[in-house]
Amino acid sequence: MIYQGKQKIWSDYQKDIPDDHWYYARSCIRQNFFPASEKYFLEIARKVLGKDICDNEHHTTCGGIAYHSDTIPQETAMTIVARQFALMSECGYENLVVSCITSFGNYNETIETWREFPELEAKIRENLWKACRREFKVPKYVAHASDLIFKFRHEIAAKSVNRLVNRETGEPLRVVEHIGCHYSKMFPHKGFGGAEYPCVLSGMVESWGGQVIDYPERRHCCGYGFRQYHVKANRGYCVANTHKKFESMEPFHPDMIITNCPGCPYFLDRWQYVISEQTGKTYGQGGYGIPVLTYEELAGLMLGYDPWDLGLQTHQVAVEPLLDKIGVKYDPAAKYLGLNKEDLLRPELPTNMKCH
Amino acid sequence: MGKLYDELAADYRFREGLKTCINCGTCTAVCPAAEFYCYDPRRILDTIQRRDDGQIEALLKSETIWYCGECFSCMTRCPRGNAAGKVIMALRELSIRRGYFTESERGRQVYPLSKAIVGNILNYGYCIYPDTFVYEDHLESGPVWKWFLDHKEKGYERLGANYKGKGPGALRMIAREDLDELKAIFDVSGGTELTESIEKFSGQKAAEMGMTPEEYERYTFEQCSPKHFNH
Numbered sequence: 001m002i003y004q005g006k007q008k009i010w011s012d013y014q015k016d017i018p019d020d021h022w023y024y025a026r027s028c029i030r031q032n033f034f035p036a037s038e039k040y041f042l043e044i045a046r047k048v049l050g051k052d053i054c055d056n057e058h059h060t061t062c063g064g065i066a067y068h069s070d071t072i073p074q075e076t077a078m079t080i081v082a083r084q085f086a087l088m089s090e091c092g093y094e095n096l097v098v099s100c101i102t103s104f105g106n107y108n109e110t111i112e113t114w115r116e117f118p119e120l121e122a123k124i125r126e127n128l129w130k131a132c133r134r135e136f137k138v139p140k141y142v143a144h145a146s147d148l149i150f151k152f153r154h155e156i157a158a159k160s161v162n163r164l165v166n167r168e169t170g171e172p173l174r175v176v177e178h179i180g181c182h183y184s185k186m187f188p189h190k191g192f193g194g195a196e197y198p199c200v201l202s203g204m205v206e207s208w209g210g211q212v213i214d215y216p217e218r219r220h221c222c223g224y225g226f227r228q229y230h231v232k233a234n235r236g237y238c239v240a241n242t243h244k245k246f247e248s249m250e251p252f253h254p255d256m257i258i259t260n261c262p263g264c265p266y267f268l269d270r271w272q273y274v275i276s277e278q279t280g281k282t283y284g285q286g287g288y289g290i291p292v293l294t295y296e297e298l299a300g301l302m303l304g305y306d307p308w309d310l311g312l313q314t315h316q317v318a319v320e321p322l323l324d325k326i327g328v329k330y331d332p333a334a335k336y337l338g339l340n341k342e343d344l345l346r347p348e349l350p351t352n353m354k355c356h
Numbered sequence: 357m358g359k360l361y362d363e364l365a366a367d368y369r370f371r372e373g374l375k376t377c378i379n380c381g382t383c384t385a386v387c388p389a390a391e392f393y394c395y396d397p398r399r400i401l402d403t404i405q406r407r408d409d410g411q412i413e414a415l416l417k418s419e420t421i422w423y424c425g426e427c428f429s430c431m432t433r434c435p436r437g438n439a440a441g442k443v444i445m446a447l448r449e450l451s452i453r454r455g456y457f458t459e460s461e462r463g464r465q466v467y468p469l470s471k472a473i474v475g476n477i478l479n480y481g482y483c484i485y486p487d488t489f490v491y492e493d494h495l496e497s498g499p500v501w502k503w504f505l506d507h508k509e510k511g512y513e514r515l516g517a518n519y520k521g522k523g524p525g526a527l528r529m530i531a532r533e534d535l536d537e538l539k540a541i542f543d544v545s546g547g548t549e550l551t552e553s554i555e556k557f558s559g560q561k562a563a564e565m566g567m568t569p570e571e572y573e574r575y576t577f578e579q580c581s582p583k584h585f586n587h
Contacts, residue, residue, distance in 0.1 A: 026526065028482045028483040028484045029484055030526075031482070031517065031526040031527045032482075032484050032485070032486055032489065032527070035512060035515045035516065035517035035526035035527060036515040036516055036517075038526050039515070039516035039517070039525075039526065055524040055525070056524060057522075057523050057524040057525075057528055057531070058531065058534050060477075060481040060482070060530055060534055060535075060538055061476075061477055061481060061482050061483045063477060063483065064483070065473060065483035065484065066473045066474060066477055066483055068426045068445075069469045069473055070445060070448040070449065070452070070466065070469075071466065071469050071470040071473050071474050071550070071551070071554070072474065072477075072542075072547045072550065073449060073545065073546045073547060073550050074367075074368060074369060074445075074449075075545040075546050075547075076541060076542055076545040076546060076547035076550075078545075079541045079544070079545040080538065080541055083537065083541065105428075113368055113372065116372070117368055117371075120368060124545075127541065127544045127545045128541070130540075130544045131537060131540035131541045131543065131544045131545070132537045132540060132541065181427040181428060181429065182427075182428065184432075185427065185428045185429055185431060185432045186428045186431050186432075186439075188432060195432045219429075220388065221388045221425065221427040221429065223388070223425070224425070224427075225388075225389070225425025225426065225427065226425065226426055227422070227425075227465060227469055228389075228425050230469055230472065230473065231465045231468060231469060231576075231577055232493060232577050232578050233465070233576075233577065233578055233579055233580035234462075234465070234580070235496065236392075236580075236585075237388075237389070237392050237393070237425065239496075240392050241388050241392070270496050270497055270498055270501075271496065273496070273498045274496045308514075309516075311515045313500075314500060314501070314504055314511070314515070315500065316497075316498035316499075316500045316501070336503075337514075338507070338510040338511070338513065338514045339510070339513050339514050342510065344503075344507045344510055344511065344514075345503070345506075345507070346503065347498075347499045347500045347502065347503030347504075348499040348502070348503070349499065350498070350499060
């Protein structure tokens with residue numbers, strides 16, 4: 001078959017990723033703010049899809065946030081990455097699946113740079129041996145964890161008890177997708193659909209019954225910016241970028257946002273709260289915000305997991321309007337309870353943004 | 357060719373990020389930082405391509421190299437395969453090594469960044485860690501996160517994390533021997549040396565400004581003058 005035009009470009013950005021046997025590298029931000037997303041990624045991959053995924057206690061941060069905050073040199077970042085590769089090799093795995101977009105970019109940058117400059121790979125191997133007495137094989141394949149969910153999205157749909165459909169009207173829910181800059185802006189051929197036609201999230205949304213919204217600032221950064229967020233003085237940059245995105249998506253009335261990167265859901269959720277406090281403006285219906293979910297949380301909801309097991313109570317934007325539209329069953333009284341229904345009190349309410 | 361230019365050219369990110377710039381300005385057009393800050397990556401690449409050490413030194417002491425958010429939108433769109441963001445990373449590292457970063461308000465922020473993030477890596481094995489994420493410095497995390505941090509042991513337990521626990525899982529305690537390996541990696545790969553540069557030059561600047569290191573860390577974390585922004 002001869003591909004032409006967009007079809008040809010699209011065919012260049014398909015990835016044939018391995019079916020099984022993955023070594024999992026966790027994300028600093030996801031572990032801090034969305035730990036249940038990592039738990040349910042493993043649960044879905046292992047129990048729903050029957051995949052073999054290794055979760056090794058000895059791996060650490062990849063150093064990506066430090067690297068992109070300019071506090072560690074490239075050689076240090078690469079040697080930490082090499083140690084992750086060594087742990088993977090020692091466990092007998094060849095495929096790396098990564099929970100973080102910046103880690104994904106970091107691993108790909110390392111491998112691509114070594115391909116261009118083999119002497120640097122030799123230097124890093126020497127560093128790792130000196131520091132840790134470890135050796136490694138470069139992974140045969142590096143995937144982002146969402147790539148696996150995308151690859152098996154139809155299987156997940158087949159096992160789902162919920163659909164991204166408004167149960168009152170029967171209409172598909174309107175979904176904004178945000179793939180995160182380091183997924184494919186640095187190395188477009190590493191992401192499903194590249195930077196031009198990314199489909200890792202839109203593919204999930206469409207398979208699960210929703211409708212993807214295209215809006216002008218769809219590819220704009222969430223505004224994290226590393227040093228722009230981690231220094232208090234710079235955070236105006238972050239909220240300004242998120243504000244630009246929300247002003248752009250507002251006329252399209254999204255029911256929810258699905259995110260790829262661990263940082264983006266935190267920022268797109270929390271800056272809505274800040275904007276509402278600063279200006280009184282909210283972007284959802286009836287004074288609510290627009291719920292922002294990780295792809296693991298959304299997959300979990302489709303499969304019928306309890307929203308509070310998935311951690312949706314730790315979002316600042318209330319998720320109940322979305323749960324009600326889908327028809328997800330939940331116990332409002334259980335939202336802020338600990339394990340064994342222990343009373344953990346309740347958070348205070350924002351001034352302007354409505355929450356349940 | 358100047359000495360500073362030679363040092364830049366030795367950085368792999370510089371070699372990958374600046375190949376055949378035609379100064380078209382696409383990087384500036386797509387850059388989120390260029391919209392918000394007085395920032396123009398096209399001009400920075402233009403300055404570097406002149407290979408004038410005086411101009412490069414001025415750049416290394418300036419505010420402008422610290423505005424980039426490293427999103428790499430520039431890398432996707434450059435018609436010649438350059439990456440202004442990568443060149444910025446090389447410039448920032450050279451600015452730190454030479455001690456020039458303390459000459460600008462935004463450059464001085466390297467100190468609180470290093471204390472927080474490198475501290476988290478070497479002490480806990482994570483770039484971000486709940487014990488050092490202080491709500492009072494993160495009001496944007498919202499009342500929900502204040503509530504969560506107030507109950508973090510039970511909250512993480514509820515969400516299936518293994519906070520400070522043994523074995524695998526989210527936020528597990530990273531074993532001492534694994535942290536020792538990270539420290540050894542820092543020692544052999546230049547990480548420790550860079551951290552020491554940051555400490556040394558920041559200490560000198562703090563003394564010059566009449567501050568203790570703690571006062572300087574807080575000041576550089578919070579100080580924001582209006583000169584940075586597009587209006």
